[in-house]
Amino acid sequence: MGAVIHARDVRKRYGRSTLALDGLDFDVAAGRIVGLMGPNGAGKTTALKAILGLTPFEGELRVLGRDPRTERDALMRDVCFIADVAVLPKWLRVDHALDYVAGVHPKFDRQRADEVLARTDIKRKSKVGQLSKGMITQLHLALIMAIDAKLLVLDEPTLGLDLLYRRGFYEALLNDYFDHERTILVTTHQVEEIENLLTDVLFISHGKIVLDSTVDALPSRFAQLVTTSEHVAAARALRPVYEREVFGRYALVFEIGKGGAPTVDELAAWGDVRTPSIADLFVSLMNGGHSSSTTASRVKAEVAA
Amino acid sequence: MNIKVMKTLLWRETWEHRGLVWAPLITAAVIVLTALLSTSFTGSVRLDLDGKEQQLFAALATDFSHQRQMFAVWLGALVVPQLFVAMIVVVFYTLDSLYIERRDRSILFWKSMPVSDAETVGSKLATALLLVPLWAWLVSMLASLVVFAIVSVKLSGTPLAPLATFHLGAWLGLQLTMLQNVLVAALWYAPVAVYLLLISVSAKRSPFLWAILPPVLLVIFEDVTFNTNMIAGFIVNRLIGFFRELDLHISARDGDTSASVIQEIARSYEQLGTLDMLAKFDLWLGVALAVIGFFVVVRLRRWRDDA
Numbered sequence: 001m002g003a004v005i006h007a008r009d010v011r012k013r014y015g016r017s018t019l020a021l022d023g024l025d026f027d028v029a030a031g032r033i034v035g036l037m038g039p040n041g042a043g044k045t046t047a048l049k050a051i052l053g054l055t056p057f058e059g060e061l062r063v064l065g066r067d068p069r070t071e072r073d074a075l076m077r078d079v080c081f082i083a084d085v086a087v088l089p090k091w092l093r094v095d096h097a098l099d100y101v102a103g104v105h106p107k108f109d110r111q112r113a114d115e116v117l118a119r120t121d122i123k124r125k126s127k128v129g130q131l132s133k134g135m136i137t138q139l140h141l142a143l144i145m146a147i148d149a150k151l152l153v154l155d156e157p158t159l160g161l162d163l164l165y166r167r168g169f170y171e172a173l174l175n176d177y178f179d180h181e182r183t184i185l186v187t188t189h190q191v192e193e194i195e196n197l198l199t200d201v202l203f204i205s206h207g208k209i210v211l212d213s214t215v216d217a218l219p220s221r222f223a224q225l226v227t228t229s230e231h232v233a234a235a236r237a238l239r240p241v242y243e244r245e246v247f248g249r250y251a252l253v254f255e256i257g258k259g260g261a262p263t264v265d266e267l268a269a270w271g272d273v274r275t276p277s278i279a280d281l282f283v284s285l286m287n288g289g290h291s292s293s294t295t296a297s298r299v300k301a302e303v304a305a
Numbered sequence: 306m307n308i309k310v311m312k313t314l315l316w317r318e319t320w321e322h323r324g325l326v327w328a329p330l331i332t333a334a335v336i337v338l339t340a341l342l343s344t345s346f347t348g349s350v351r352l353d354l355d356g357k358e359q360q361l362f363a364a365l366a367t368d369f370s371h372q373r374q375m376f377a378v379w380l381g382a383l384v385v386p387q388l389f390v391a392m393i394v395v396v397f398y399t400l401d402s403l404y405i406e407r408r409d410r411s412i413l414f415w416k417s418m419p420v421s422d423a424e425t426v427g428s429k430l431a432t433a434l435l436l437v438p439l440w441a442w443l444v445s446m447l448a449s450l451v452v453f454a455i456v457s458v459k460l461s462g463t464p465l466a467p468l469a470t471f472h473l474g475a476w477l478g479l480q481l482t483m484l485q486n487v488l489v490a491a492l493w494y495a496p497v498a499v500y501l502l503l504i505s506v507s508a509k510r511s512p513f514l515w516a517i518l519p520p521v522l523l524v525i526f527e528d529v530t531f532n533t534n535m536i537a538g539f540i541v542n543r544l545i546g547f548f549r550e551l552d553l554h555i556s557a558r559d560g561d562t563s564a565s566v567i568q569e570i571a572r573s574y575e576q577l578g579t580l581d582m583l584a585k586f587d588l589w590l591g592v593a594l595a596v597i598g599f600f601v602v603v604r605l606r607r608w609r610d611d612a
Contacts, residue, residue, distance in 0.1 A: 049610065052416075052417075055608070055610045072421075073420070073421040076418060076419040080417060081413075083413040084410070084413065087410045087411055087412075087414045089321070089406070089409055089411035089414070091320070091321055092320065092321075093320065096317075096320050099313070099316070100317055100418075102313075103309060103310065103312065104314070104418050104419065140414075
């Protein structure tokens with residue numbers, strides 16, 4: 001089987017003028033954990049909706065070899081998704097939620113869901129409306145983790161949860177679910193929280209993919225130079241894609257390893273060089289666009305929130 | 306279609322809408338209570354006999370064939386309020402069914418499961434047209450036994466005691482006839498249910514208003530422009546047509562003999578079944594419209610993208 005997701009020139013227009021997806025091209029291979037990141041309104045959710053067959057679009061898109069527009073029902077046997085937090089209805093009782101998924105999903109392992117739930121404080125006779133937001137997410141995760149799916153799509157799965165639940169969520173996902181055969185596609189604003197578990201990143205901006213890379217390849221593509229005001233002018237001459245100033249020190253992000261771009265050695269002459277974090281990279285590429293010819297916009301010490 | 310999936314989907318509807326389960330039980334409780342408290346013979350069937358009861362019941366005491374008919378009409382009349390209440394509950398249910406899931410965004414959860422939109426919409430339609438009426442029928446079947454027991458205790462020792470004879474054959478026949486009625490009603494009301502689902506799947510807010518407004522505006526428009534009421538007649542006929550057929554009303558006027566009242570009983574008995582509605586072109590036209598509407602609803606739910 002080829003790519004889990006294969007997208008070519010996927011376009012989606014809302015109304016007459018708003019272009020939510022402007023020709024997406026990307027592939028997601030099996031066994032990857034891919035972070036789809038972009039600012040608000042960049043098209044993340046629309047892209048996920050297209051992948052899940054929830055919205056019509058133009059272009060070519062294959063998910064597990066199927067067209068989500070025409071083969072959604074079959075596709076959903078192998079694809080799971082948690083779209084946003086708290087979409088479980090308030091009236092649903094926990095044991096009924098288990099009954100329901102057991103009744104409609106051929107790949108649901110009830111025993112497994114029971115095991116996962118047993119680790120939480122969730123009571124079987126509680127209604128979703130009586131659970132905290134964190135517990136609702138735990139319940140949803142327990143249902144999803146018991147489904148033997150090939151692709152799991154998560155859209156802001158931990159939005160509005162406290163740190164303990166957020167940690168717990170990703171730990172459970174990584175330790176008890178991910179097995180290097182399954183594929184996970186996740187969007188989130190909390191980039192720092194997931195950057196250690198991603199194998200691939202996709203940055204989306206204005207409906208276009210602006211970065212498509214494995215995490216392993218990032219050190220050979222980007223470098224961050226931290227320098228002082230003394231050397232910053234020289235460093236700027238090497239055309240950083242992004243620059244910020246924190247407490248009198250300057251952090252400049254460079255694209256490296258291609259024609260005309262500075263090398264790590266050249267940069268090292270002006271200060272400390274390291275690989276930018278995904279969060280740094282995200283801020284870099286979303287400010288002023290992804291183009292080495294663009295003069296980096298000078299953004300004052302804005303620590304990514 | 307997968308039976309296990311459909312069973313789960315139907316259960317799901319009863320979890321969400323507890324009222325569907327409770328309404329027939331409450332109605333039955335009210336009917337039983339009325340039978341307990343009422344001083345009149347039947348408690349619920351309308352018997353406007355103007356004091357001719359004694360004479361009539363004396364005649365019926367030996368006329369077993371009409372006694373059985375009287376028995377069937379009497380207990381049959383207990384089912385009518387059940388079906389009527391079921392219809393009202395179902396109206397609110399169908400209007401809610403595809404609207405609430407969008408409002409509380411739970412549609413995103415339902416759609417994350419391998420259930421097709423046709424199965425989902427089909428389960429809601431089946432709940433409205435079959436599950437709830439069949440449940441009402443089952444409950445009324447049991448309630449009719451309780452009511453009969455109450456009334457027979459009340460009548461024992463009175464001259465009317467023979468009327469409290471239980472006719473097993475007639476009772477079973479009645480239940481079968483009512484089962485047929487439920488199925489006829491499902492066909493008759495299919496276009497109404499689909500219309501309500503159509504509103505439910507498309508209204509951005511207040512589906513109730515959207516359901517009422519277009520027909521009311523059409524009726525007013527027709528009245529003002531052409532000074533006719535064809536649309537109103539059409540709508541009213543569709544809404545109460547079934548219950549008009551199931552009119553279990555025994556009436557007598559001054560000067561009626563008990564023989565003519567017995568004839569009235571026989572006429573009413575004939576009304577118990579509604580199978581003759583299947584010969585109506587109207588009914589099948591409605592079914593055809595419902596089938597088309599069903600696919601429109603499925604399509605709208607498939608591509609509706611505002612959750």
